Amino acid sequence: MMALLFSLITLPYAPNALEPVISQETIEYHHGKHLQTYVDNLNKLIAGTEFESMPLEDIVAKSQGAIFNNAGQILNHNLYFLQFRPVTGNPSPVTDIPSPLRDAINRDFGSFEAFKAEFEQKGTTLFGSGWVWLAANKDGKLVITQEPNAGNPVTKGLKPLLTMDVWEHAYYIDYRNRRAAHLQSLWQIINWDEINRRYTE
Ligand code: MN
Numbered sequence: 001m002m003a004l005l006f007s008l009i010t011l012p013y014a015p016n017a018l019e020p021v022i023s024q025e026t027i028e029y030h031h032g033k034h035l036q037t038y039v040d041n042l043n044k045l046i047a048g049t050e051f052e053s054m055p056l057e058d059i060v061a062k063s064q065g066a067i068f069n070n071a072g073q074i075l076n077h078n079l080y081f082l083q084f085r086p087v088t089g090n091p092s093p094v095t096d097i098p099s100p101l102r103d104a105i106n107r108d109f110g111s112f113e114a115f116k117a118e119f120e121q122k123g124t125t126l127f128g129s130g131w132v133w134l135a136a137n138k139d140g141k142l143v144i145t146q147e148p149n150a151g152n153p154v155t156k157g158l159k160p161l162l163t164m165d166v167w168e169h170a171y172y173i174d175y176r177n178r179r180a181a182h183l184q185s186l187w188q189i190i191n192w193d194e195i196n197r198r199y200t201e
Contacts, residue, residue: 006056007039008031008035008039009077011081015028018084018189019087020087022174025173030170038074041070046067056078059071060072061155069150072151076150076163083190083194085190085194087189094112094113097196104140109142116187119132123164123166124180124183129149129166130151131151132166133145133160135156135160137159140199142161145158162198166179166183
């Protein structure tokens with residue numbers, strides 16, 4: 001069977017479009033070097049294995065060790081980079097969240113502000129490297145999970161919707177050690193139409 005090679009996703013915005021929240025330099029390293037390395041590593045690791053013609057989500061669900069780490073990081077980063085849109089100047093993300101996602105956030109967290117506070121708290125307190133996620137269970141109920149290293153809520157049977165990368169490579173150029181400040185700033189560039197699309201698909 002022909003090997004299914006993975007490739008680096010193309011960003012749907014210019015590398016400087018997310019400034020000042022994420023600098024062009026961070027995008028160039030994070031997308032162009034870190035993510036490219038995961039893609040190159042996975043393609044080498046799966047050659048000649050049962051995984052070489054498998055969709056990415058299936059590899060993440062079924063693999064362990066180095067293959068899981070690189071496949072997980074590709075899936076995580078694809079969802080991460082494709083959830084952003086340029087800064088619009090809208091200071092309140094509450095007003096641009098479409099329903100049914102907006103209704104589900106209010107139902108499951110009480111308010112957007114309560115959701116945002118829990119999400120930032122879980123991202124800030126995740127020890128070491130990893131990801132904080134908004135995910136949905138099979139009934140559409142929303143949950144926030146902390147995933148270490150290359151983790152993704154798909155391994156718990158949840159649908160991943162929104163994520164913040166708390167690996168230092170995601171923020172150290174722009175924010176140095178100020179992880180919380182970085183997480184707080186990311187709300188300005190979330191494309192809620194895309195998050196709602198993931199929720200409803
Ligand atoms: Mn990253």
